[in-house]
Amino acid sequence: MSDLYSGTDLFSEFDRLQQQMAGLLGGFPSSIRSARFGAFPQINIGATDDSIEVVASAPxxxxxxxxxxxxxxxxxxxxxxGAVQPDASDDARTYAQERFNGTFRRVIELPQHADPDKVTARYTNGCLSVSIGKRETSKPRAITVQ
Structure with missing residues (x-):
């Protein structure tokens, strides 16, 4: 057996190291463009003429x-x-775990024209949809040429 491999799952050790580094460097407000790989929940951000739409996939x-x-x-x-445990007996072993469980927090920087008084949120089929209205002054308007 190699001196490099000590009997533990090497990929689990890399994952643990990555989580520790993310804990040291994470926690600062960020925009969607600077989100780190593997962040939970995954989000999509879009806009209409009237609102900013955020959809977070959180099954x-x-x-x-x-x-x-x-x-x-x-x-x-x-x-x-929460964690999902198998229904097997007490001697069941987990060989791989890719599903995230535990607490999470995502912080998204909103554009200046977002109106914090016009926010709605709903959770449907594992997706959290958040709609943030835009301020009236920022909405597109037609100008009549005289």
Whole structure:
């Protein structure tokens, strides 16, 4: 057996190291463009003439455990997703675990024309949809040429 491999799952050790580094460097507000790989929940951001639309893919999350806030131009989505344990006997072993469980928090910087007083959120089929209205002054308008 090689001195490099000590009997533990090498990929699990890399994953643990990556999580520790993310814990040291993470936690700062960021935009979607600077989101780190593997962040949970995964999000899509779009816009209409009237609103900014954020859709977070959060399957397996109890809607009662979700917290959505808008403060100082930042949209924060946080919550907790519980672990799913196999129904097998006590001697069942996990060989791979890719499904995230535990607490999470995503912070998204909103554009200046977002109106924090016009926010709605709904959870349907594992997706959290957040709609943030735009300020009236930023909406497109037609100008009549005289």
């Amino acid at each position: 397996g999350v109890d809607p009662a455990r979700l917290d959505v806030t808008v403060d100082r131009g930042l949209l924060t989505i946080s919550g907790e997703r």
